[in-house]
Amino acid sequence: MYDRYGIDAVKESGGASGFGGMDGFSSMFGGGDMFSSFFDGGLFGGGRSRQKSKMDSFAIPLEVTLEELYNGTTKQIEFKHKVICSSCSGTGSKSGNNVNCRKCRGSGIQVTHRPIGPGMVQQMRGPCTDCEGTGTFVKEKDRCKKCKGKQVIEEDCTLDVTVSPGMSHNHKIPMRGAGDQSPDMESGDVIVVLQEQEHSVFTRKGIDLFVKKKLSVIDALCGCTFYIDHLDGRKLAVTNPPSQVLFPGCIKGLSGEGMMSQRLHIKGNLYFEFEIDFPPENFITEDEKFAELEAILPSKDNSLDITDDMEPVDLHNLENTRGLGGGGREGDEGSYVDHDMGGHDHGGMRYVANFMGVVTRGAIMSSNNKKSNGKEDSYSGLCSHFEANKRSKEYVAHQSKVHSVGWSCDGSRLASGSFDKSVTIWSLESDRLGRDGNYKVHTGSVDQLRWHPSKPEVLVTASGDKTIRVWDTRAGKPTSTVTTKGENINICWSPDGHTIAVGNKEDLLTFIDARTLKTKHEELFKYEVNEISWNRPGDKFFLTNGNGCVVILSWPEFKHLHTINAHPANCICIEFDKSGKYYATGSADALTSLWDVSELVCLRTFSRLDWPVRTLSFSHDSQMIASASEDLFIDIAHVQTGQKVHQITTQAPTFTVAWHPKKHLLVYACDDKDKHDRDTGGIWLFGLPNTTY
Structure with a gap:
């Protein structure tokens, strides 16, 4: 449930959820006082007392290092806030006697009217300009010298802020009652917003940590031990045994060495993404040395013979070649090849995805881009469509x-x-x-x-x-x-x-x-089961689990067929496309992976999200896949190339997405809040024309 719905938002105000209060009437009549005046001693006299109003809260950013977020710490913040004047006890006068403001009649509120249409007037409320919202007037000779009749003064304040292990970037820590003060009002709050600083070694993805590690070929083939200074000061000696070969882009990890989960109180993992430093050209010059190296390495395929109908050619280092970033301008074939197949993947299936990408790219380039043009036409058409149809409309659906x-x-x-x-x-x-x-x-x-x-x-x-x-x-x-x-x-x-x-x-x-x-x-099951689905023919049943696996069972026999190690972290969601050729998985490693149903191999990964992928959906024509997370956008990717078709900006983490079964319309729902920090309960429809008539 954590990966799907995320942590609950920190409540910055005391507003109740749902429709509570009189906000609907307030927006029409300028506040709830229209009704409360009938009962607060206004019309009938006596009655119950009005609830004490609260001053507005304000936010203060606090920079924290990744070490401080990993271990927890206490930091001090200094700021200025308004406090009730101690000389006049908040009356604003020397004598303690003041009179109601004539303009607002002691309410501190000024009501204005603004026409908004034929026969329609909007009533607006704000602080009185004469008394600055105090509701009282103090004669100049009687004004308090310290606050000059304003009832409050500005003071410096220092507070200790406790940062708990596992807190994240933009985490909000409310300091109740530490904000501005005003007579007859409840003190406001100070909201401390954590700002995580970039680390030189570690990269954080949710509760997991990632480190890029460069190794030599010998270390990759023959096993190695390397050292890393962890965020808590420990020096870890990390060993990879000789029996486990490390290849470029592969990822291995240490369980329980990541960040603390604030909600689940468990630690994530520490992952190492390996880069292999191959030796330079001509590092061996003697033929017998090559023979010795070949004798050690796995045997190569010598079954290929050069026949008379073949033209022998040798590979060379080429420079300024169109399509490889040298002679082509930005945005042409060079850009296309760089982003094909999901580009710079950083997750668990990177090696498989990139290997598949290399093979496909070779076929594309060697055939004079015949295959590329077909995919590119499809991709360009979709991009053009959403340039003209990128409007979203919100509909109120629920109270939460x-x-x-x-x-x-x-x-x-x-x-x-x-x-x-x-x-x-x-x-x-x-x-x-x-x-x-x-x-x-x-x-x-x-x-x-x-x-x-x-x-x-x-x-x-x-x-x-x-x-x-x-x-x-x-x-x-x-x-x-x-x-x-x-x-x-x-x-x-x-x-x-x-x-x-x-x-x-x-x-x-x-x-x-x-x-x-x-x-x-x-x-x-003895493990965490996340999402479930049948394949399109209905003869196999798929489920994703907390071990990062996709488990495939026969149906209706329900016998185990395969377990696929799909991701290095929790595998959260799964979705089949309408054609039945593909399925996609979303994981806590922030990756969306595309799989071939018949071959059960990963074709490519999509890596533009930074947080656990909660929800997926294929378009009706299987050309696009939408994926979403706690990132403040929804990624729409081209299935065949991995390129970004469009990005929908959101104001909150996304819970669920669904493409229309016949149109390029996407409905989605986020953890949206209103100005009182209450759930809006809305859904959004995306893909509408930019211009309405």
Whole structure:
């Protein structure tokens, strides 16, 4: 659940979640005082007292090193804030007597009106300009000499800030009541925002640490020991045995040597990304030395003979060659080759992905770019499409964060499930979403939902209330409820629609007959099960786990077929494309990997995200894949080349994405907050024309 939904946002204000308070009326009438005046001694007299207002909070950045975030520390911050004047006790006067401001009549608030349309006026509220929001007026001769009648003075303040191990960049630490003061108001807060400084050796990715290490060929082939000074002062002697050959770009790691997880209280891993320093040209000049080297290394293939119909050619070092960055301008073939196949991958499958990339690039360049042009035309067309259709529109869906979204098989309907225990059904008409209804039938968070693969009106939802519910969305209600053995977090349909698989927090998978709603099979796993899916033919069942693996089982026999070590970190999500040729996995190593279904090999990786990949979705034509994380953008990549098609900027971490089954429209949901730091409960529709008529 951590990798999927992230840590809870630090609450910067005391606002309640949902719709609480009178904010809806405040926006129309200029604040909640219209109603409170009836009860706070205004109209009827007496009554209950008004809740004390609070001063605004302000943020202070605090620079911290990676060592301090790893070990924890206490640092001091110095700042200025306003405090109540001690000479006049906040009255602003020598005598302690003051009168209400005539302009605001003692409220401290000035009301203005602004026309916003024919027959429409907006009422706006702000601090009174005469009394500066104090509500009182002090005669000049009676003003306090220390605060000059302002009731507050500015003072220097020093505070100790405790940085706990594992805190991250932009982590917010609230210092309650340390902000500005004002008479008859609650003191504001100071929000300390951590600013992680770049480290010369370690790179942080979530709770994992990465180090780039250069080794000689001898060290890579014959084993080695090297030393590294860790962030806590320990000197680690890292040994790779001779039996394990290190190749360029491979990654190996040390378990439990990463950053502390603030939520799970476990440590991530420390990964070493190896670069092999090959010897220079002509490092051997004697033929017998080459023979000795060949005798030691694995035998090479001598089965290739040069025949008469072949033209012998030798490789040479070429300079200023178009397509390799020398003679080509930026943005032509040189740029294309550099970014092909995902480019500078930094994760667990880099060697396989880059090896595949080298082979493909060679074929592209040697055939006068015939294959390249086909992919490039597709890529360019998609980029052009989203240059003209990159608008997103937000729709209010729920009262809390949205965990899951999904389209019906024909694309006519959309469903969203939320932490607020409700399901919202939408209809799509001419690229506009219309809300059919919001239904609160679960008693726990709705963590995932899936539409029937061939019936556009049937939906199934999985909830933390230990039930799944099968819906007929035409009726706007569930037709069946199945009680399960745990809090459910994953659910999917078999391609024929005959079976529903549901997974819970205890790593128990339950397979339910969709026609009888009886349990067909149960399987309890000894490792963390993340996401589940059938392949397109429906004869294999895939799951991702906390060990970074993809486990493949036969269906319906449920026998183990393969375990693929897909990532060096937690493998979170999995998605199949519509053609059935590919599947993609997202991991805590911040990589999205593309796999060939039939060969079970990694074709390429996409590495533009910096945080654990939570959610994936293929477009209907299998040309694009969208992936998202705690990064403040959604990456849309070209499947065939790995190049970036588009990037959707977000204001918060993304929980879920889903491409439309027939159009280039993407729906997504983020951990968006309003100005009171409450969940907005919104969903976004991307891919709309830039210009509306």
